[in-house]
Amino acid sequence: xxxxxxxxxxxxxxxxxxxxxxxxxxxxxxxxxxxxxxxxxxxxxxxxxxxxxxxxxxxxxxxxxxxxxxxxxx
Amino acid sequence: xxxxxxxxxxxxxxxxxxxxxxxxxxxxxxxxxxxxxxxxxxxxxxxxxxxxxxxxxxxxxxxxxxxxxxxxxxxxxxxxxxxxxxxxxxxxxxxxxxxxxxxxxxxxxxxxxxxxxxxxxxxxxxxxxxxxxxxxxxxxxxxxxxxxxxxxxxxxxxxxxxxxxxxxxxxxxxxxxxxxxxxxxxxxxxxx
Numbered sequence: 001x002x003x004x005x006x007x008x009x010x011x012x013x014x015x016x017x018x019x020x021x022x023x024x025x026x027x028x029x030x031x032x033x034x035x036x037x038x039x040x041x042x043x044x045x046x047x048x049x050x051x052x053x054x055x056x057x058x059x060x061x062x063x064x065x066x067x068x069x070x071x072x073x074x
Numbered sequence: 075x076x077x078x079x080x081x082x083x084x085x086x087x088x089x090x091x092x093x094x095x096x097x098x099x100x101x102x103x104x105x106x107x108x109x110x111x112x113x114x115x116x117x118x119x120x121x122x123x124x125x126x127x128x129x130x131x132x133x134x135x136x137x138x139x140x141x142x143x144x145x146x147x148x149x150x151x152x153x154x155x156x157x158x159x160x161x162x163x164x165x166x167x168x169x170x171x172x173x174x175x176x177x178x179x180x181x182x183x184x185x186x187x188x189x190x191x192x193x194x195x196x197x198x199x200x201x202x203x204x205x206x207x208x209x210x211x212x213x214x215x216x217x218x219x220x221x222x223x224x225x226x227x228x229x230x231x232x233x234x235x236x237x238x239x240x241x242x243x244x245x246x247x248x249x250x251x252x253x254x255x256x257x258x259x260x261x262x263x264x265x266x
Contacts (some may be wrong), residue, residue, distance in 0.1 A: 040132070
């Protein structure tokens with residue numbers, strides 16, 4: 001799963017710490033997501049998309065090759 | 075409250091509860107743990123409620139569950155191997171010490187007996203002898219000799235039996251661990 005969190009965060013002039021606080025996760029989770037190491041749960045994905053005021057497809061792009069721990073089962 | 079403050083508070087409370095429980099056990103007072111343990115849990119939970127940052131999010135939970143599962147797999151496989159190896163000392167003949175008893179007819183007509191213990195899996199001989207004891211007159215053995223005679227075999231096998239006991243304890247511990255895992259697995263399987 002690829003994402004545009006870093007770009008959207010820059011557009012909204014937001015730090016990783018602030019984004020983490022807004023969506024209720026740790027800064028490490030934001031860092032992992034930006035590095036495409038961690039796939040967030042649907043709940044978190046929607047929370048991030050809504051925070052930036054865009055659709056979930058505008059933040060996340062599904063790619064089968066990238067593998068990592070997923071939060072989908074949360 | 076920050077995470078570090080919460081962890082420090084929890085550690086202090088845990089140390090205090092452990093000290094109180096330890097002291098009460100030594101003093102034979104069983105009322106203190108009944109009060110101290112729930113009180114400690116309440117204090118820790120109250121501290122946790124004051125934490126204003128995210129303690130564990132979905133990624134943290136995911137990492138913990140993966141780490142726990144891997145730990146369980148490694149412990150179960152490693153523990154099962156260790157338990158089998160340790161218990162094999164009890165049931166394996168080559169791993170058990172060789173204990174022999176030889177009767178001799180003395181010149182005065184009495185019988186003497188030499189009990190000898192040899193190294194496990196070895197050919198009995200002077201090189202492999204661990205210890206030996208001779209009862210000079212088998213028909214008139216004194217109390218010490220009788221005790222030696224009775225406990226010789228038991229002492230010879232005690233090391234192997236201790237290993238077997240350790241293997242049994244590990245095996246039972248693993249069974250309990252797997253049973254607990256099974257209970258939680260069924261619980262969450264029904265829940266989700």
